[in-house]
Ligand SMILES: Nc1ncnc2c1ncn2[C@@H]1O[C@H](COP(=O)(O)OP(=O)(O)O)[C@@H](O)[C@H]1O
């Protein structure tokens with residue numbers, strides 16, 4: 157088949173009906189532009205929110221969970237072996253939350269090629285004393301350089317410097333909510349009661365804000381050593397080992413492996429943040445659905461215009477057939493015609509979509525809760541552009557197919573006789 | 576013995592709408608190369624219907640049609656399109672030209688479709704035909720800027736572009752005045768003489784018919800002489 161000629165005819169048909177063709181193409185352009193913008197924007201937000209959680213949570217976390225003893229006496233009894241037992245008299249044993257042998261475990265983890273870095277942590281529930289009331293909260297004793305390497309904590313410190321924690325003992329960085337409630341600023345000394353009753357004074361060297369009120373109202377950071385002293389524990393006392401992997405997708409598998417290896421509780425990021433994943437997925441689905449709907453509407457526009465064009469061009473189709481074009485040739489003329497509209501409309505759509513994304517990208521978006529974000533987030537992933545364009549081409553081809561088949565079946569005799 | 580370019584064997588055709596009726600009955604005819612044949616008959620006797628069958632555009636008939644000694648009766652739409660493109664030139668009563676293209680391009684189109692010659696050569700040949708038809712100066716005009724007689728000459732040029740073995744016309748002079756009609760006749764006559772092509776022209780102009788080599792007369796779907 158002579159495709160050059162067929163495309164030439166298609167282009168000439170478009171030229172003869174330029175206005176309608178442009179309207180059809182604009183429909184596609186609009187659909188694609190919206191599709192690109194919507195996906196870029198939605199996924200920009202998704203990534204922002206995911207990042208908010210994922211960057212702040214370890215890919216794999218090793219800890220000791222408080223659990224009831226699995227060996228209940230009644231289970232040992234041979235007599236009741238096949239019965240359902242609900243006498244569970246042995247309460248959770250205070251194994252303590254300490255990870256035994258943490259130094260050795262950390263060393264082994266650091267050898268693992270899949271691991272980027274390891275950060276030990278001590279968490280301790282405490283009461284912050286202000287006036288006569290006590291506010292419940294948590295102290296996170298962190299290894300400052302490791303924590304900074306893994307989670308870039310300095311991003312969330314809105315006043316002060318995270319490294320002051322390791323420079324000076326008995327210092328603390330507290331959440332913004334806490335600081336506001338207790339009316340403290342940098343340099344002030346606050347009093348903390350541990351759950352064992354000890355009372356400690358710590359100097360505030362910074363204020364942090366993560367952007368999640370629940371955390372900002374309870375969280376505080378100290379150095380590892382300060383936290384250990386707070387609890388009256390030795391320098392080997394560690395409650396959490398946080399691990400960051402080269403690929404977060406390996407987390408569930410790695411978590412399982414460590415669990416077996418170290419006989420300890422291990423949780424992966426996916427399990428810990430499953431509710432966030434669902435939210436992201438739903439947002440993605442909505443944006444795809446809206447984008448695809450727009451393109452289908454554009455497809456109907458093309459279908460209508462092509463149908464109209466075929467009615468107008470009956471004579472031309474009859475001439476083409478009479479002078480030696482087969483039904484198949486005529487079909488390809490109209491398919492090419494709608495493909496041209498689709499491709500041109502689609503390319504402009506990509507361009508406009510990119511343009512609109514860029515505009516959104518520079519619109520200021522400053523919320524107190526997201527200190528690192530200055531403008532609306534946009535995801536410029538090439539995949540959206542590829543999907544959008546592919547879908548535009550598919551929709552227009554399908555929209556063109558039915559009119560094209562109709563055109564290919566036009567009987568030239570009927571048209572010529574009709575004159 | 577002269578070569579047969581077209582032959583029909585017992586062609587019958589029926590229309591079913593509104594009632595079944597036989598438009599063509601047992602049409603047997605043949606045309607040799609270099610022959611100029613006219614078809615005459617009362618309006619409604621089936622001349623156009625026959626011509627559509629002979630030009631392969633209408634395939635709903637009984638009997639057999641041979642062009643260039645090839646039986647076309649059971650051929651596919653695609654094969655028939657190739658035959659029309661390569662071997663048949665068709666001139667309608669109403670000058671069907673593509674409004675999207677200029678005169679030259681209209682003439683060239685079947686040639687580009689056939690792709691026997693490179694584009695430059697096709698253009699050259701199209702210009703030659705337009706020149707013989709005294710239309711060379713109109714080559715770059717759009718069809719709707721031409722008069723009826725001029726359009727008909729463009730349609731003839733288009734019918735000639737692929738050097739068909741037979742040229743068919745359905746009352747090609749029906750809409751023309753005497754002067755233009757004579758001119759078209761002369762063009763046809765020259766084709767037969769110079770190129771040895773066959774011509775089959777439906778006409779209701781007795782003068783025109785009288786000047787052709789042979790006249791087929793039809794009545795009620797039959798050939799009567
Ligand atoms: N599509 C059709 N359906 C039914 N009858 C038709 C159709 N086309 C033509 N006819 C009839 O067939 C007969 C022959 O028509 P036609 O070949 O056009 O005649 P001519 O060209 O000799 O004037 C006429 O009686 C006409 O009414």
Ligand SMILES: [Mg+2]
Pocket residue numbers: 622623624
């Ligand atoms: Mg007729």
